[in-house]
Amino acid sequence: MDLNIAEIFHESGELQYRYSRYLSNDGSKWVRHGLFTAFHRNGELASEGTYIDGLEDGNWRDFHENGLVAAEGSYVKGVETGTWRYWNADGAEA
Template sequence: MSPEADLNIAEIPYESGAIKFRYARVLSPDKTRWVRHGLFVAYHENGTVASEGQYVDGKEDGLWRDFHPDGRPAAEGRYREGQEVGVWRFWNLDGTEEPGTNYDN
């Protein structure tokens, strides 16, 4: 994406009107579609954050975190150009950690 691209914030609601997704996006170079670029946040219907991370040119990139509806961590890991990399950690609703997954193996 060009640095002078205009950034736009999109909000997608649940049927109830609560925000389901909020993310930054830019218009593609050919101006035919929107491309996610920047912060992405998904929300549970109760308003707590469900997932957060960054997009770069339409692909997940960097640290991502998922949360249970009560706000406790559910998963944490990294993306590089849309692919999971490294060790991802997972937690149950009660806070106990599940075995992780190493995407570098």
């Protein structure tokens, strides 16, 4: 499997997504595989996690624009599992 790094930008030019991917066997689509990161327009990290063969897998974290954690939890084959935790932008648990 040959991985390719994709970078997609906001219309204003800032990086929005960075992730690794591979081309499906039939060549019809790109499949996310590996580390995925998303960014807010202000450059702060918005989300990070891992894809395995196109599905979220493992620990994921989402962040508010101020850099504080917004959500944290796990996926198994694209399905949320276990307990997810959520926080307000001021850091208080929601």
